[in-house]
Amino acid sequence: xxxxxxxxxxxxxxxxxxxxxxxxxxxxxxxxxxxxxxxxxxxxxxxxxxxxxxxxxxxxxxxxxxxxxxxxxxxxxxxxxxxxxxxxxxxxxxxxxxxxxxxxxxxxxxxxxxxxxxxxxxxxxxxxxxxxxxxxxxxxxxxxxxxxxxxxxxxxxxxxxxxxxxxxxxxxxxxxxxxxxxxxxxxxxxxxxxxxxxxxxxxxx
Amino acid sequence: xxxxxxxxxxxxxxxxxxxxxxxxxxxxxxxxxxxxxxxxxxxxxxxxxxxxxxxxxxxxxxxxxxxxxxxx
Numbered sequence: 001x002x003x004x005x006x007x008x009x010x011x012x013x014x015x016x017x018x019x020x021x022x023x024x025x026x027x028x029x030x031x032x033x034x035x036x037x038x039x040x041x042x043x044x045x046x047x048x049x050x051x052x053x054x055x056x057x058x059x060x061x062x063x064x065x066x067x068x069x070x071x072x073x074x075x076x077x078x079x080x081x082x083x084x085x086x087x088x089x090x091x092x093x094x095x096x097x098x099x100x101x102x103x104x105x106x107x108x109x110x111x112x113x114x115x116x117x118x119x120x121x122x123x124x125x126x127x128x129x130x131x132x133x134x135x136x137x138x139x140x141x142x143x144x145x146x147x148x149x150x151x152x153x154x155x156x157x158x159x160x161x162x163x164x165x166x167x168x169x170x171x172x173x174x175x176x177x178x179x180x181x182x183x184x185x186x187x188x189x190x191x192x193x194x195x196x197x198x199x200x201x202x203x204x205x
Numbered sequence: 206x207x208x209x210x211x212x213x214x215x216x217x218x219x220x221x222x223x224x225x226x227x228x229x230x231x232x233x234x235x236x237x238x239x240x241x242x243x244x245x246x247x248x249x250x251x252x253x254x255x256x257x258x259x260x261x262x263x264x265x266x267x268x269x270x271x272x273x274x275x276x277x
Contacts, residue, residue, distance in 0.1 A: 024265055027265070028262070028265065031257050031261050031262075032252070032253040032254070032255070032257060033253055035252055035253070035255070035257070035261075036249050036250075036251075036252035036253045039252050040249075049258060049260070049261075052261070053260060053261060053264055056261060056264060056265075057264055060264070060265060118244065118247065118248050118251070121241070121244050121245065121248060122248065136245070137245070137249065140241075140242050140245040140246070141245040141246050141248065141249035141250075142249065143246075168238055168241065171241055172234075172237055172238065172241060175241070191237065194240050194241065194244050195236065195237065195240045197240075197243075197244065
């Protein structure tokens with residue numbers, strides 16, 4: 001893991017109000033993304049929001065160590081991730097609930113209109129090793145470059161690349177074979193409905 | 206639907222209704238990966254598009270005055 005995201009440092013020196021306002025505006029704009037990332041890590045929507053709030057607070061406190069113009073999204077994601085893993089280390093309970101949590105998390109979107117295929121995808125993601133899932137989410141959904149994802153995870157770029165590609169392959173196999181923990185539903189359907197749905201979406205402007 | 210051919214050229218499939226290309230397995234695999242990518246982003250964006258709960262903004266409001274956050 002790289003430097004612990006300067007979470008302890010308070011703002012140093014005189015704070016330029018303009019810079020602070022700019023920082024705040026950028027941080028506010030990132031809140032939805034922090035929530036989404038937290039949702040992929042934490043146990044349920046509520047604890048994901050707790051996590052995202054803590055990360056936001058830490059980012060705010062550490063604002064003095066952030067250089068405007070650098071990648072604030074990656075910086076805040078790193079803070080959030082470090083927060084998540086340090087809390088996890090601290091709490092034995094969390095560790096024990098981990099399995100159960102993972103299960104709830106990826107099914108945590110209580111949207112009745114959420115398409116079934118998303119459930120399949122969530123269940124498939126759940127089966128990936130955490131580091132692969134994380135890499136795939138950062139690159140595949142969060143829109144980060146491999147280099148940025150590597151900085152966030154504190155690992156080498158090549159490691160991220162191989163995690164992402166392994167995750168992609170594994171996910172496809174899982175979706176193809178229906179090898180996820182779900183009773184009843186036919187697996188071939190999952191992949192083909194993902195295909196259909198994705199085509200429909202990618203046709204949209 | 207946008208798709209790259211072997212030379213890396215982008216091909217536009219003209220008819221939206223018939224976008225599944227009846228091509229060999231390489232293309233099929235690529236399409237599948239694309240599809241998974243689209244769904245991944247959709248899953249993530251679902252949360253991104255949720256309204257932000259007030260508590261988030263209240264945290265920053267509590268820190269409105271830069272002189273008060275001397276807790277270190």
